[in-house]
Amino acid sequence: MPESYVPAVLIVDDEEMVLTALRSFLQLETSFRVLTTTSPAGALDVIRKDSVDVIVADFMMPAMDGIEFLKRARELRPHATRILLTGYADVQNAIRAINEAGLYHYLEKPWDNDRLLLVIRNGVERSSLVNELDSRISALEAANVELFEMRKRLIKAFL
Amino acid sequence: MTATEAVHGRDAMADAVNAAKMATLGALAAGVAHELNTPMGALNSNHDVLKRALARLQHILADEVVEPSELNEVRRVVAAIHDVLQVNDLAVARMVELVNSLRTFGRPDRALIDRVDLRETLESALTLLAHRTRDRITVVRELEPIPPVQCYPQEIGQVVMNLLVNAIQAIDGAGTVTVRTRALESAVQIDVEDTGIGIPEEFLGRIFEPGFTTKGSRVGMGLGLLLTRQVVERHRGRIGVRSTSGKGSLFTVSLPHTLDSGGVP
Numbered sequence: 545m546p547e548s549y550v551p552a553v554l555i556v557d558d559e560e561m562v563l564t565a566l567r568s569f570l571q572l573e574t575s576f577r578v579l580t581t582t583s584p585a586g587a588l589d590v591i592r593k594d595s596v597d598v599i600v601a602d603f604m605m606p607a608m609d610g611i612e613f614l615k616r617a618r619e620l621r622p623h624a625t626r627i628l629l630t631g632y633a634d635v636q637n638a639i640r641a642i643n644e645a646g647l648y649h650y651l652e653k654p655w656d657n658d659r660l661l662l663v664i665r666n667g668v669e670r671s672s673l674v675n676e677l678d679s680r681i682s683a684l685e686a687a688n689v690e691l692f693e694m695r696k697r698l699i700k701a702f703l
Numbered sequence: 704m705t706a707t708e709a710v711h712g713r714d715a716m717a718d719a720v721n722a723a724k725m726a727t728l729g730a731l732a733a734g735v736a737h738e739l740n741t742p743m744g745a746l747n748s749n750h751d752v753l754k755r756a757l758a759r760l761q762h763i764l765a766d767e768v769v770e771p772s773e774l775n776e777v778r779r780v781v782a783a784i785h786d787v788l789q790v791n792d793l794a795v796a797r798m799v800e801l802v803n804s805l806r807t808f809g810r811p812d813r814a815l816i817d818r819v820d821l822r823e824t825l826e827s828a829l830t831l832l833a834h835r836t837r838d839r840i841t842v843v844r845e846l847e848p849i850p851p852v853q854c855y856p857q858e859i860g861q862v863v864m865n866l867l868v869n870a871i872q873a874i875d876g877a878g879t880v881t882v883r884t885r886a887l888e889s890a891v892q893i894d895v896e897d898t899g900i901g902i903p904e905e906f907l908g909r910i911f912e913p914g915f916t917t918k919g920s921r922v923g924m925g926l927g928l929l930l931t932r933q934v935v936e937r938h939r940g941r942i943g944v945r946s947t948s949g950k951g952s953l954f955t956v957s958l959p960h961t962l963d964s965g966g967v968p
Contacts, residue, residue, distance in 0.1 A: 561790045561793050562744065562745055564745075565744070565749050565787065568752050568790075569748055569783075571779070572752060572755060572756060572759075572780065572783045605838075606838045606839075631737050631741065653741070654740060654744030655748065
């Protein structure tokens with residue numbers, strides 16, 4: 545990740561007051577780009593257009609619940625870290641979120657800022673490592689293809 | 704009916720209404736707690752942000768000089784303080800509204816007759832039911848100005864709550880609940896209309912009967928509608944229903960402006 549890179553955190557919650565509280569906190573404590581929206585459909589548009597490192601979603605939202613939203617977000621940005629912030633904490637939803645949306649972390653409302661910050665920072669780190677791993681695998685695959693071609697040329701030249 | 708019988712009848716009804724009210728409050732408790740959780744979560748976070756912001760400013764001002772290089776940080780902190788204070792205003796207002804609604808609905812002053820604006824009664828009940836409507840039901844308010852009515856506020860509050868709960872329960876999935884108030888010559892009228900599953904014609908004449916329920920079709924609340932009718936009639940009011948199976952129901956309650964000597968004992 546280049547030094548000038550600024551990680552982006554996308555937060556989706558149908559309550560504007562939750563978005564403002566989270567945005568104010570993250571802007572005070574981090575240099576992350578903080579994107580917020582009350583609409584899951586709008587958030588999917590953001591994910592399509594913008595590079596996002598961490599996605600924090602409320603569970604209970606009109607039209608689309610947080611797990612369904614994170615499931616769709618995963619299809620669009622598989623490397624983004626997905627976090628569910630919920631006032632309806634229960635084991636069934638946690639299991640569903642982990643299985644269906646590949647959840648990284650599950651936080652309950654009312655949240656603790658220190659805990660939230662730790663989870664988001666770790667999420668950014670995780671996303672960065674996954675991206676780096678992905679680019680190294682791509683580089684290895686490209687090198688492998690090049691080596692294979694070189695081997696073919698050598699065989700052709702000497703045999 | 705003798706005066707003693709009337710008082711006993713009044714006490715029995717007040718007890719029945721109180722029991723129904725407590726059952727409703729119990730059923731709403733988890734939802735109300737969730738409604739409080741959002742503003743409380745925001746306030747909790749914002750309180751922490753304000754402490755952090757203060758610490759930043761104290762650190763910058765420790766040498767009693769604000770360097771030009773520190774100005775951007777000061778602006779950032781002030782912007783955060785401004786934003787969280789705005790949210791705090793909204794969060795506190797919402798919590799006050801919820802708590803007032805709980806007090807309006809739950810206070811045990813059953814023996815007191817008062818003059819009540821039924822639009823406030825409707826709004827209090829809708830606030831307590833917000834968690835049940837928010838994600839799937841549109842609430843339309845057509846509230847004409849109406850004069851206050853003389854009544855037992857807790858009993859009429861339970862009537863309004865019963866009608867709204869029934870309307871919400873009748874809607875499977877998305878729909879609309881419309882509440883109306885209208886001033887009549889010597890009475891006020893409340894309508895609660897839903898776009899739910901409706902009541903089959905063969906049941907319409909029986910829904911206010913003791914023990915009648917249609918649990919399978921999720922219409923009505925058995926004792927809820929019987930009690931609703933009894934409370935309305937004790938206030939010398941009227942309750943009516945129109946319904947089309949598959950399209951929805953309209954419950955209409957009219958209450959006189961005053962309780963004369965022949966009204967509620």
